[in-house]
Amino acid sequence: MAPNQDAFAIWAPEDALWTEWAKPVAFTTAITDAASETPVAVPAVAIPGLPESWGEAAIIVDLPGEEAVMTGLALAARGFRPVPLFNGTIGPNAVIDVDQITRALGAAAVPLSQLSIKPDARPAFLLDSRRSELLGAGEPGRYDNRWVVLPQDFPSAVFLGSRGIRETVLIQRGESRPAEDLSHVLYRWHQAGIRMRTIDLVTGRTDDLRVNRPSWFRAAWYVAIALLGLRRSNVGGFGSMVPEQTARSGFYG
């Protein structure tokens, strides 16, 4: 098996309940090499208000790149199943540094493999909070690999409920509100009766979260609109506006 496949097998083991949702794209480069990366120690991340791993909560970690990976590893040590949802494409001179994430996934693979996590452990979905940042996107010639999360990237509220999950805890840094794209996911879950809390690692505060109906909720071409709204200069992969119709993520003719 190739090194990146080894790393994916550790992060998305075949017997784990949430494996099907793990995104493979960050593992498709040889950089995700568990064997060549120096294994890291499981970090001691202080997360005030963290629910117990046997409780009713699913976790969403929305932190910058490597920190999201390491927080996932720390949560794994506490019995959660980290589920990488990094979906940024890989390209030369890219706007979002995906290599940083893939290296962290490789370095964390060995310590993760040494942890004992139950197959039906509660999930901790890992996101890169830099996924749609503006910085660098307008520079000529850059490879625009910014991305957004979509409802179909996650299990449905029905599925979560069938597994006894009644609460979602969102871990962020310096934010108390979910990112716009994530709010589309959380609003659906909220409508289905799932409770929401946020934890801010900067302030240490934990608050109940009421997710308001996001703009363009269930709107057509949501993905394109979400991305296009970020940047009007069009140096990357998108135009400035897409006419309203109905569609799914991306394009797939």
Place this chain on the structure above:
Amino acid sequence: MTKDVRTSAISPWIGVEPLADAEFLQLRRRAIFECDKWDPQVGDACVIARYPLVMKNAAWAEVVGLAEALARETRMAEAELVRRPDLHDRLGLPRAMRHALREAETASPAGAARIIRFDFHFTTDGWRISEGNIDVPGGLNEASGFPAIIGSHYPWAEPVGDPAAAYVEAIAAAAPPPCVVALIHATAYSDDQQMMTYVARRLEARGISAHLASPSHLRWRDGRAWLEAAWWAGPLDMIVRFFPAEWLAQLPKASGWRALCAGSRTPISNPATALLTQSKRFPLVWDDLATPLPVWRALLPETREPRSAPWRTSADWILKPALGRVGEGIAMAGLTGAADWRKIARNATWWPGHWVAQRRFEVLPIEIGGVARYPCLGVYTVDERVAGAYGRLASRPLIDSHAEDAAVLAAA
């Protein structure tokens, strides 16, 4: 069905048993890493089928003939539509695209390695097509990759082709290696990049230098395309476009995107003039064309202006957006939720020029592992020769993003 074209009424499918769990897990992982299938899960649904779609050889031969005839008719119709800008207003295209495509009448862009996918369904009336993906057909990584990794489990059947191989050979014929090709796509979409990565790898193996890029990385000098990216800059021998033509119109004028519609001297696969026949409103101008379209007329269900069809009161009619793709935005009685139905009905009422009403057909399901599945057979043509196929199967008679992707095999 016209008098000239008839299709078989005998079921084309051969039932198979799905793979066992352990075999399927291995298949799923190979699909991810060997076929660049990076979107194996959509919501709660796994979209990799644990079985192939197996056809009878005779049925495949019939479909080959139909698809190649469709491809020929499409080429002729597109060529005529390029010369008939008076008809473009009726195709539901963005205004900027219409303006750009008008220029193609006198400066048709250089096309090469023309690739199309026609989506076939076996119905109570024989073969029908739901659409032609004429602009930028996707699914090459699944169509070429999946048969290779599932075939050993069904050794009595054979793959129906390798469309990526045929496509690469067509590109190599248009731009003999060593050469430089840009694969233009929406770079931020991993589900688009996966196919581009797969094709790029096959091109590189053929000795062609392939660059993944966005349309905004293109520059034009005397009608010749150049790539102007931070990682590479220079003239291009060919452009492979996987960026929907209707999105081009939203790019800034300075990007020179109009050259993809008219004026490019660098070969493009496919030129943006493909949008003229990609539109679901293409059938509404058939009677104004001199090109005979007997196979299109036989296989595509009756299509009308929304105002001329009883779609509000009859379940026999469905609504489709003119530039819709992958089954999204379609209103079908009994399948579309009430809220979505209202929204689509409102849009079709307010902007009928961007919609069509089409007579519904009844797809015959096949039973796989005790479950009824509704298959769609996406048949690729490359330069009007059939090159392979891509199977999609759904639990309901609508193929959308939740449908499973399946290898297509054929057997006696």
